[in-house]
Amino acid sequence: MSNPFAERDKRLYGQSYWSPYVCGVILGLTLLFAFYTMGRGLGSSGAFARVTIAATNAVAHQYTAENPYTASYVEGGENPLNDWLIWEVFGVVLGALFGAFVWGRFKGEIARGPNMAAGGRLWLALFGGFLSGWGARLASGCTSGQALTGGGSLAAGSWIFMFCIFGGAYAAAWFLRKEWL
Amino acid sequence: MGPLDKLGLIPEWYGMEIAVLAGFFFGLALERAGFADPRKLVNIFYLRDFAVLRVMFTAIVTCAVGLGVLWAAGLYRMELIYILPTKLTAQIIGGFIIGVGFVVGGYCPTTSVVAAVTGRLDAVVFLLGMCLGVVGFFVPFRLWSGLYEGVQGQILVPEVLGLSWGVTLLLIVVMAACMFMVAAWVEKKINKEDVFAQASG
Numbered sequence: 001m002s003n004p005f006a007e008r009d010k011r012l013y014g015q016s017y018w019s020p021y022v023c024g025v026i027l028g029l030t031l032l033f034a035f036y037t038m039g040r041g042l043g044s045s046g047a048f049a050r051v052t053i054a055a056t057n058a059v060a061h062q063y064t065a066e067n068p069y070t071a072s073y074v075e076g077g078e079n080p081l082n083d084w085l086i087w088e089v090f091g092v093v094l095g096a097l098f099g100a101f102v103w104g105r106f107k108g109e110i111a112r113g114p115n116m117a118a119g120g121r122l123w124l125a126l127f128g129g130f131l132s133g134w135g136a137r138l139a140s141g142c143t144s145g146q147a148l149t150g151g152g153s154l155a156a157g158s159w160i161f162m163f164c165i166f167g168g169a170y171a172a173a174w175f176l177r178k179e180w181l
Numbered sequence: 182m183g184p185l186d187k188l189g190l191i192p193e194w195y196g197m198e199i200a201v202l203a204g205f206f207f208g209l210a211l212e213r214a215g216f217a218d219p220r221k222l223v224n225i226f227y228l229r230d231f232a233v234l235r236v237m238f239t240a241i242v243t244c245a246v247g248l249g250v251l252w253a254a255g256l257y258r259m260e261l262i263y264i265l266p267t268k269l270t271a272q273i274i275g276g277f278i279i280g281v282g283f284v285v286g287g288y289c290p291t292t293s294v295v296a297a298v299t300g301r302l303d304a305v306v307f308l309l310g311m312c313l314g315v316v317g318f319f320v321p322f323r324l325w326s327g328l329y330e331g332v333q334g335q336i337l338v339p340e341v342l343g344l345s346w347g348v349t350l351l352l353i354v355v356m357a358a359c360m361f362m363v364a365a366w367v368e369k370k371i372n373k374e375d376v377f378a379q380a381s382g
Contacts, residue, residue, distance in 0.1 A: 004376045009215060012230065017215035020232040024239025030206040031240060032247040037199050039184030039262040042207055044291040048308065052315040068326060069319035087197050089294060091204020096295040099212030108300040111219045111287065125303040128286015129310020130317060131278050136290060137318035138329060139275025141265065143289040148237065150265040152244030154349065156336040157267030161276040168280020173226035176284050180223050
């Protein structure tokens with residue numbers, strides 16, 4: 001399959017990827033499959049919320065059961081890890097490993113722009129992750145759980161959410177050009 | 182007839198296999214698109230590479246049109262799926278913060294998983310940050326519980342626009358096509374090269 005972007009990918013990232021349109025169709029059909037079988041979409045931030053809450057529950061059960069946000073996750077002795085999303089993210093791990101293994105793309109590195117120090121990049125990754133984790137809890141989902149799933153099922157709020165992600169990112173991009181360019 | 186699970190057409194324990202299978206292709210699509218590399222992801226915000234836009238909207242169009250066709254053919258009961266409720270304030274603020282986190286950290290949650298398992302240390306740190314963000318959300322939860330709980334309900338785009346499903350889907354397809362054309366034009370200006378001309382020439 002010819003990919004018009006292959007040459008540029010090679011130059012910018014030293015890799016030839018698949019066409020974004022082909023990957024988009026695979027992703028869209030996967031989402032459609034989830035809706036057709038389970039009546040729900042894809043996600044991932046929820047799985048990490050569950051892992052975090054399960055860990056908190058293991059060290060401080062009383063607190064987890066009383067906190068107004070986490071209480072419902074452990075109600076009646078329920079295990080927060082016993083959830084569809086946890087298995088789905090396990091599948092994501094397998095799919096990513098499969099792709100990287102078959103096409104030989106494992107790469108141990110700290111990915112960043114050419115003018116960025118590794119240490120600074122890791123602090124920014126930690127902070128960016130914090131923002132992402134926090135924001136995804138407030139909005140009850142992330143780029144997949146809200147934007148992709150809600151976008152594909154025409155949920156009005158999810159479309160607004162998606163445009164806000166782009167808005168926030170474009171607003172921040174100029175300030176972080178040293179990290180990437 | 183779908184959704185299979187809601188109609189009781191598959192045993193409950195199949196859910197786990199379906200989850201792993203769907204996740205597998207989800208992860209594979211992201212890895213194959215190059216989304217384990219944060220430079221490929223954030224380049225959309227520097228107007229150099231709109232791969233994120235292309236993958237995202239191709240996927241949304243594929244799914245939305247697919248659901249619409251299955252529904253129109255009587256093969257799908259749309260009223261049985263879980264429509265994400267609209268909660269405007271939370272979605273606007275949350276979306277904006279995730280957007281900032283995307284450029285600061287280089288990933289969104291799912292792409293960080295793909296990057297972490299294919300060897301990127303910064304993605305592992307991003308995942309750790311995400312877990313800390315969850316703690317940072319639920320510990321002082323009372324401070325923003327009002328923001329979190331304000332829900333407008335399950336509202337669909339066709340309802341907001343006052344259009345039928347068919348017309349809405351057509352609009353989305355046209356919008357995606359327009360965005361892809363603008364993206365190609367911007368890339369050409371910024372990178373000073375025409376990938377489509379090179380590919381065919």
